[in-house]
Amino acid sequence: MLKPILFQNSIENQMTYSEVFSHIYSFLQSDPRGNYKLMLGTDSQVHESSTLFITGIVIQRIGKGAWACFRKETIPRCMTVLHERISYETTLTEEVASLFTNEHLDKLINIILPNIYKGASFMVEGHIDIGSGERNKTRTYVNEMMARIESLGFDPKIKPDSIAASSYANKYTK
Incomplete structure (x- = not known):
């Protein structure tokens, strides 16, 4: 049986994807004339006997704030091979991206579309x-x-523009 994918932030723990989507939906509804970026990204940190992966979801209203949450996954070994770790980070980002189905994305776009x-x-x-x-x-x-990110229909960003991974997610890998 698959364990559910759960998210957290500084205010809430154990959020389901449905709850995360509701937060994002409400954030867009609060200002349907805004300029928004939905950003997903993963960072990792090798610790003494494990590797910690953090996948962040950030919805930014450009110039007017953001709402964010993250998912934590620990692998019980040190992943020291760089390609393996980068590839797994991308896999985790793809996994979270797959939760944003076309139906979900259409609901978000439909908030903005009239504006x-x-x-x-x-x-x-x-x-x-x-x-x-x-x-x-x-x-x-x-x-x-x-x-890999482009194949999902997402616009890929790398450093220095990959803030969901290299800044937000990175903050929680320590």
Whole structure:
């Protein structure tokens, strides 16, 4: 039997995806003329005898705040091979992204749609905690991981633009 995917933030623990979606839906409804980014991303940290993965969901009303939550997963071994860890981070992001079905995304878009010509917008992004810089060890995986996120219909973002992974999720991996 599959265990449910649960999320938390500084206010609530044990949120189901349905509860998370309700928060996001309400956030958009509170200002249907806003400019929104729905960002998903995962970061990891190798600890003494395990590896902790945090997948963040951030809905940002650009210039006017955000609501966020995260999912925590611990693997009971040290994942020291970089490609394995980056690939698993992307897999966890894909897993959470799959919860946002076309039906769910359509419900969110329909809040914004009547206000598109008044400047409202809604973007969905998949954030990957990798960079393409010359000195970045993860640069060899950029094309592979970006292609995986693109295949979901999400706009892939890498460092320095992958804040859901490299900033929000990272904060909870320590």
